[in-house]
Amino acid sequence: MSGPYILVVDDEPDIRMLLRDVLEDEGYEVALAGSVAEAKAARRSRRPDLILLDVWMPDGDGISLLKEWNEDGSLPCPVVMISGHGNVETAVDATRLGAYDFIEKPLSIDKLVITLTNALESDRLQRENQGLRRLGTTISEPVGDSAVMNSLRDQVQRMAQHDTWVLISGEAGVGKQTFARFLHAGSARRDNPFIVVAVGSLSGQEAITELFGSEQGDRVRFGLLEQAAGGVLFLDEVAEMDLQTQGRLLHALDTQRITRIGGNQPIAVNVRVVAATKVDLAEAVHQGRFREDLYYRLNVLPLKIPPLREHPEDIPALLKHHMEHLHQQEGLPERRFQAGALERLRRYHWPGNVRELRNFVQRLMILGSGEEVTREEVERTLSGQTLGEADLGAVKLFPDLPLREAREQFERQYLIHQLERSEGNMTRLAERVGLERTHLYRKFKTLGIDPKKLKTDG
Structure with missing residues (x-):
């Protein structure tokens, strides 16, 4: 895998050349720009992983450019400002507009390399933590010591050594994204982004714009394919993607080229696709709801995650893990399960799988009392856990509508x-x-x- 892509913007040719040589020796891929206009063009042609931005340039200034790029309230990548005429006010302005750091010239190469390393790592961790908060856990690998889980982990570790597309299937809540992240963590792409596409929340033109990005004049919106450069694009519930988007995505990934909406310049993309589905994609192909060519492209490395009821021996370990995690992350009081309570939970069918189990543990920790969870408390909690009586109790269905x-x-x-x-x-x-x-x-x-x-x- 190539290293992170850095755009160096500085009006002094000698400094640009020095920075390129130093950064390429450090394993980075480098592009150069000597003016505001060149910086805009370079950023439009390819999304950088980090920008080194000079303050003073012949056709403008870096602070104004930083402000323009921060128009939506967040920068598309870390920016480190550099200047030979820096002052406290300029540094404060840059930081307020989202710059990661401000380095004065003459540049200390050692300090520069450390700053870039920290900026890229901070950005990676921030994106990872955002994804994990949405996932609701920080599981580094799937929990469980059963033969089923050992076999699944072994399969994933072998898949991680290749760059082929993967299709993960299983019921809702079995942990498909957890396995996808475990796959990513064991692969050569581990230091690059893991970008989640919530397919069910997108439709039609919105999906195309979200995936491919858009541009209008100097305004550029980087799509998820560009944000995932060098890493993994995780298509969550891929069966819900409309046929038009399926076709465009397949063509882009096969050719490794995309064109933003409103743009005319092809852009190289390099991502690994991991898709997840809770429905039978082969049946969706038969019904005409999913493209056959995309299905076969995805299904090169299939991974089937069984429901929790098929490996109940992992339930105690999962209960313990989530109890400890919620105690550490949310400060909830940690409790112990009595033997009778554990036995009852091993026999429960868990229709919502691991996701339901985590929610169940959280409910016990918030609403329960005492150091131990009894069988009676488990029975009471389970009896009030049906879908109609819980989160969706106030939401009606509409069976007579299209x-x-x-x-x-x-x-x-x-x-x-x-x-x-x-x-x-x-x-x-x-x-x-x-x-x-x-x-x-x-x-x-x-x-x-x-x-x-x-x-x-x-």
């Missing part, structure tokens, strides 16, 4: 219900429903939901 209308009605009621439970907190809501905040705002707009009005009415 599928599209029924889905929109359900989504509208579901999101309003979850917004109320999150007390209007969009960050909490995004984590609860498993969507990016940008996806949520688009979904609200599509469904005609006004979060501010709902908060006012409440």
Whole structure:
């Protein structure tokens, strides 16, 4: 794998050449720009992993350029400012606009290399932690010591040594994303991004824009394919992708080229695709809902994750893991399971699989009392855990409507219900429903939901 791609923007040719030689020796891929105009063109042609940006240039200044790139409230990659005329005010402005650091000339090469390493690592960890918060756990590898789990881990470790596409299938909640992250962590791409595409939250043109990005004049929006450069693109519930997007995605990945919406310049992409599905993709192909060529492209390395009820011997380890994790991460009081409680949970069928188990443990830790979890408490908690009596109790179904209308009605009621439970907190809501905040705002707009009005009415 090639190293991170760094764009160096500086009006002094000698400094540009020196930085290129130093950074290439460090294993980075480097592009050079000597002006604001060249910097804009270079950034448009390919998304950098990091930008080294000079403050003063012949046709503008780096602070103004930083402000333009930060227009949406966040930079697309880490930016390290460099200047021979720096002052405290300039450094403060750069930091306020999102710059990772500010380095004065003459440059200390050792300091520069350390700063770039830290900036790239900080960015990687931030993206990883965001994804793990949405996943609801920080499992580094799938938990369990059964023959089933040992076999699955062995399969994944062997798959990780190759760069082929992978299709992970299994019921909802079995941990498909956990296995995908485990695969990524063991691969040669481990130091590069793991980008999740919540396919079910996208549709039509929105999906194409989200995946391929867009550009209009100097404004560039990098799509998820570019954000995943060098790493993994994880297609969560890939069966929900519409046929048009399927075709365009397959062509882009086969040719390793994309064109942003509104753009005309082909851009190279290098990603590994890992897809997940809870439905039978072969049946979806038979019904005409999924492209046959994409199915065979995805299904080179299939990985089937069995439901939890098929390896109940892993339930005690999972209960212990989630109890310890919730205690460490959320400060919830740690408790012990009595033997009778463990036996009852081993015999429970867990229709929601590992996800349901984690939610169950969290409920016991929040609502329960005492150091030990008894069988009676388990029975009481399980009896109140049916779907109709829990999170979706206030959400109605619409069996007499056409599928599209029924889905929109359900989504509208579901999101309003979850917004109320999150007390209007969009960050909490995004984590609860498993969507990016940008996806949520688009979904609200599509469904005609006004979060501010709902908060006012409440």
